[in-house]
Amino acid sequence: MNPFTRHHSQSVSADGEEKLLHSIRRWLGRATPGTPFGIGDDCAVLPASPGRQLITVDPVIYQRHFDNRVPPRAVGAKLLKRNLSDLAAMGGRPVAAVVALTLDGRVSRRWLEEFYRGLGACARHYRVAIVGGDVAQADGIVAASLTLLGAATGPRIATRTGAQVGDAIYVTGELGGSLATGHHYRFQPRLREGAWLARRQDVRAMMDVSDGLAKDLHALTPRGAEPALFPDALPLRRGATLRQALTDGEDYELLFAFSGAADPGRFCRDWARAFRRTPLTRIGTFAPRGQSPAGTLRLRDFQGYEHLR
Amino acid sequence: MNPFTRHHSQSVSADGEEKLLHSIRRWLGRATPGTPFGIGDDCAVLPASPGRQLITVDPVIYQRHFDNRVPPRAVGAKLLKRNLSDLAAMGGRPVAAVVALTLDGRVSRRWLEEFYRGLGACARHYRVAIVGGDVAQADGIVAASLTLLGAATGPRIATRTGAQVGDAIYVTGELGGSLATGHHYRFQPRLREGAWLARRQDVRAMMDVSDGLAKDLHALTPRGAEPALFPDALPLRRGATLRQALTDGEDYELLFAFSGAADPGRFCRDWARAFRRTPLTRIGTFAPRGQSPAGTLRLRDFQGYEHLR
Numbered sequence: 092m093n094p095f096t097r098h099h100s101q102s103v104s105a106d107g108e109e110k111l112l113h114s115i116r117r118w119l120g121r122a123t124p125g126t127p128f129g130i131g132d133d134c135a136v137l138p139a140s141p142g143r144q145l146i147t148v149d150p151v152i153y154q155r156h157f158d159n160r161v162p163p164r165a166v167g168a169k170l171l172k173r174n175l176s177d178l179a180a181m182g183g184r185p186v187a188a189v190v191a192l193t194l195d196g197r198v199s200r201r202w203l204e205e206f207y208r209g210l211g212a213c214a215r216h217y218r219v220a221i222v223g224g225d226v227a228q229a230d231g232i233v234a235a236s237l238t239l240l241g242a243a244t245g246p247r248i249a250t251r252t253g254a255q256v257g258d259a260i261y262v263t264g265e266l267g268g269s270l271a272t273g274h275h276y277r278f279q280p281r282l283r284e285g286a287w288l289a290r291r292q293d294v295r296a297m298m299d300v301s302d303g304l305a306k307d308l309h310a311l312t313p314r315g316a317e318p319a320l321f322p323d324a325l326p327l328r329r330g331a332t333l334r335q336a337l338t339d340g341e342d343y344e345l346l347f348a349f350s351g352a353a354d355p356g357r358f359c360r361d362w363a364r365a366f367r368r369t370p371l372t373r374i375g376t377f378a379p380r381g382q383s384p385a386g387t388l389r390l391r392d393f394q395g396y397e398h399l400r
Numbered sequence: 401m402n403p404f405t406r407h408h409s410q411s412v413s414a415d416g417e418e419k420l421l422h423s424i425r426r427w428l429g430r431a432t433p434g435t436p437f438g439i440g441d442d443c444a445v446l447p448a449s450p451g452r453q454l455i456t457v458d459p460v461i462y463q464r465h466f467d468n469r470v471p472p473r474a475v476g477a478k479l480l481k482r483n484l485s486d487l488a489a490m491g492g493r494p495v496a497a498v499v500a501l502t503l504d505g506r507v508s509r510r511w512l513e514e515f516y517r518g519l520g521a522c523a524r525h526y527r528v529a530i531v532g533g534d535v536a537q538a539d540g541i542v543a544a545s546l547t548l549l550g551a552a553t554g555p556r557i558a559t560r561t562g563a564q565v566g567d568a569i570y571v572t573g574e575l576g577g578s579l580a581t582g583h584h585y586r587f588q589p590r591l592r593e594g595a596w597l598a599r600r601q602d603v604r605a606m607m608d609v610s611d612g613l614a615k616d617l618h619a620l621t622p623r624g625a626e627p628a629l630f631p632d633a634l635p636l637r638r639g640a641t642l643r644q645a646l647t648d649g650e651d652y653e654l655l656f657a658f659s660g661a662a663d664p665g666r667f668c669r670d671w672a673r674a675f676r677r678t679p680l681t682r683i684g685t686f687a688p689r690g691q692s693p694a695g696t697l698r699l700r701d702f703q704g705y706e707h708l709r
Contacts, residue, residue, distance in 0.1 A: 127559045133489040133607055134454040134550065136557055145443040146531060148498045148547060152538045180442040189457045191500070191545040222455060229461045231540060236500040238457060238547035241443065248445055250436045298442055 093159045094233045096199035103203055104196030104228075111226060114200075118207035122214035123221045135222035137187055137240070143248065144186075145241040147177040153233035157276070163202050164209030165276040171213045173301075174239035175280035176343040180299040182249045182289020183241040184282065185217055190224040191236045198233055206235075217282070249289040249347075253296040256316045257351030260375045262344055266304055267331030269341035274328065278343045285345055287365055293353035300344045304374075305337040305393035311348060312377060318390060319383035320375035337393040348377065402468045403542045405508035412512055413505030413537075420535060423509075427516035431523035432530045444531035446496055446549070452557065453495075454550040456486040462542035466585070472511050473518030474585040480522045482610075483548035484589035485652040489608035491558045491598020492550040493591065494526055499533040500545045507542055515544075526591070558598040558656075562605040565625045566660030569684045571653055575613055576640030578650040583637065587652045594654055596674055602662035609653045613683075614646040614702035620657060621686060627699060628692035629684035646702040657686065 096102050103111055116123060116130055123129040127136045151157055151170045161169075171188065178185055190210070194203070214221050219239070263284055269275040281299075288294045300307050304325075308318050325336050349358060355373065362371050375387065383389075405411050412420055425432060425439055432438040436445045460466055460479045470478075480497065487494055499519070503512070523530050528548070572593055578584040590608075597603045609616050613634075617627050634645050658667060664682065671680050684696065692698075 126561065127490075127557065132559050132561075133486040134456040134492065136490075137453040137455055139451050140449045140453070142448050144446040144449070146446055146496070146498055146547075146549070147443040148500045148532065148534050150500055150502065150534060150536050152502060152536055155536065155538055177442040181436075181445075183443065187455070189455055189547055191457045191459055191547075193459065193461060193502075193543060193545075223457065225457050225459060225545070227459050227461055227464065229464055229541070229543065232538070232543075234502060234538065234541075234543075236502075236534070236545045238455075238498055238500075240455070240549075248436065250441050252435070252441075 092163055092202055094153060094198045094202040095195065096197060101199050101201065102197050103194065103200055106200060108226065115207055118204050119211040119221050122211040129222050130224060135189065137222065140242060143243055145178055145181055145183040145243065146238065147174050148236060148238040149173040149177065150234055150236040161276050163205035167206040167209030168213035169276040170235055170237050171210055171217070171219065172278065172280050174237050175217060175282060176299045176301065178239060178241045179281045179285030180297055180345060182244055182247065182285050184244045184286065185219040185239055185241045187220045187222045188214070188237050188239045189222060192224065192226045193229050193232050193234045195231055195233060196228055244286040245290045247289050249294065249297040251296055251298045251310050254311055254313045254348030254377055255295065255351070256313060256377050256379050258295055258348040258377050259351060259355060259373050260318060260377065261349055261371060261373050262300065262326065262346050263369055263371055264344040265326045265328040265370065266300070266342050266344065267336030267339045268328040269339055271330065272328060275341040280343060281345045284366055284369055288345065288347060293350040293358065295348045295350055297345060297347040300342040300346045301340060303338040303340040304346070305390050307346065308390065311346060315380055316377040317380045317383055318375055319378040319387040322388050324372060324374045326370055326372045334393060401472055401511055403462060403507045403511040404504065405506060410508050410510065411506050412503065412509055415509060417535065423513070424516055427513050428520040428530050431520040438531050439533060444498065446531065449551060452552055454487055454490055454492040454552065454557070455547065456483050457545060457547040458482040458486065459543055459545040470585050472514035476515040476518030477522035478585040479544055479546050480519055480528065481587065481589050483546050484526060484591060485608045485610065487548060487550045488590045488594030489606055489654060491553055491556065491594050493553050493595065494528040494548055494550045496529045496531045497523070497546050497548045498531060501533065501535045502538050502541050502543045504540055504542060505537055553595040554599045556598050558603065558606040560605055560607045560619050563620055563622045563657035563686055564604065564660070565622060565686050565688050567604060567657040567686050568660060568664060568682050569627060569686065570658055570680060570682050571609065571635065571655050572678055572680055573653040574635045574637040574679065575609070575651050575653065576645035576648045577637040578648050580639065581637060584650040589652060590654045593675055593678055597654065597656060602659040602667065604657045604659055606654060606656040609651040609655045610649060612647040612649040614699050616655065617699065620655060624689050625686040626689045626692055627684055628687040628696040631697050633681060633683045635679055635681045643702065
């Protein structure tokens with residue numbers, strides 16, 4: 092669905108800001124609490140947080156993260172799910188979110204309603220309170236940025252730092268072909284899996300794969316090491332080539348380092364019991380730099396999604 | 401300064417994302433803490449919060465909130481200060497912020513450096529930690545949205561709700577002509593004043609004036625009342641007309657209802673002792689609807705800044 096309308100009477104600018112804010116609250120429904128804990132004051136009020144908190148921000152931008160082929164409800168859900176995937180990568184659970192919307196006055200009311208209804212349904216599903224936001228106008232733009240606040244689910248917050256030479260590299264789900272298959276908006280953020288993995292000390296470092304494995308894996312690689320990937324092991328999404336699995340981006344899967352000293356057999360049995368429907372694949376190891384075994388992939392031959400290129 | 405450059409070698413896209421993120425961290429300097437408490441992981445980690453928290457989000461968009469006449473350092477500072485003004489209106493103090501940047505690849509590295517250095521200096525001044533962010537590319541856009549997390553400074557959080565018929569209406573500072581005088585980026589958010597006012601029970605409701613008094617005042621007006629403003633009392637910024645003071649917007653001043661049963665003389669003396677340099681003006685009262693005294697302004701004759709019109 093095209094976000095723009097040619098008919099002024101069907102555009103958001105025909106309503107004006109006040110009516111629009113009123114509509115947004117209605118479209119979000121129970122996903123937004125009453126003031127001062129929801130939309131409507133200078134700030135929203137959040138309860139105290141007894142433990143450490145997590146915060147992340149990610150946008151969806153027209154012609155970049157979605158186009159006319161993506162249903163507006165799915166765009167709203169994608170906005171939240173992109174951020175939930177970041178939270179999953181640290182082992183967190185979501186609490187509350189604020190949304191900054193920037194849009195052209197010619198965007199149709201109907202598109203925006205569907206967008207917010209999709210966001211609201213997704214927020215209720217994942218128990219996220221949409222507590223506030225902002226609406227600004229700018230010509231030619233349809234974009235929204237969501238800031239997500241979360242909490243740790245256990246004593247440990249998983250980070251990208253901590254992998255060691257000899258650790259095994261694992262990834263959840265499948266890689267590649269995200270755009271062609273619609274995975275880029277249909278994916279489910281790995282919140283349960285992330286929380287489970289963060290509780291295990293043998294999971295040394297974790298992140299989500301969103302710009303393509305070839306690019307993202309650098310952030311997990313410890314000093315003096317290089318990732319040695321088994322080309323046949325990569326879990327390809329249907330129709331995806333090896334190159335696509337390495338470079339496509341928008342996989343929203345969890346990538347982690349598993350201690351080389353721990354028992355992988357037991358780990359995989361535990362995983363299979365906990366997550367029957369989420370594939371888990373050992374895709375390689377962190378080898379000492381320059382000592383990757385023959386037959387492993389050289390990541391420098393591939394490039395993930397580079398923003399600003 | 402124009403954010404765009406015609407020379408590819410001087411643009412942000414010449415650097416690419418990774419180098420840019422590295423530069424942003426350097427430009428922010430001490431305003432951003434080390435990982436996992438700052439930029440660089442999937443989420444940033446925030447400490448526990450023993451009391452209730454406040455959250456708000458506001459953007460700056462090229463050709464809307466700034467143009468080539470505004471120095472990029474001032475744009476960065478304005479982004480934070482707009483949000484600080486919202487926090488001040490609830491009596492809060494800032495804690496941490498995340499920034500979502502959306503920009504055209506042809507934006508110059510130099511403009512962006514100045515923007516982040518301005519943001520960083522402002523963040524250090526107000527003791528805000530810039531803990532995370534996102535950079536996304538979109539053609540023709542230079543925009544940034546900042547989400548600010550704060551905490552209450554005392555037992556009470558001031559809201560827009562609570563004014564009563566008979567309450568006096570006060571405003572800090574001066575109104576109107578914000579664009580012409582540069583006040584729209586030079587203003588100082590009223591954080592100390594907001595915290596002081598929120599502690600007083602006789603201050604019944606508070607907000608910040610950002611879309612023009614004539615529009616914003618509606619949100620403070622209790623049911624069954626109407627604001628009766630004394631036209632001669634409005635504190636005009638130099639060069640501003642009465643209409644401009646009512647409708648210009650971007651004043652970033654505090655507007656509040658003071659209990660009609662409390663002692664205004666004592667209140668004003670207390671204020672003058674606490675804030676020598678911040679003017680405070682009683683601009684009217686909340687009259688019963690339809691019973692405004694003769695000579696007071698009819699707000700429906702004026703309109704503040706309407707987004708999406």
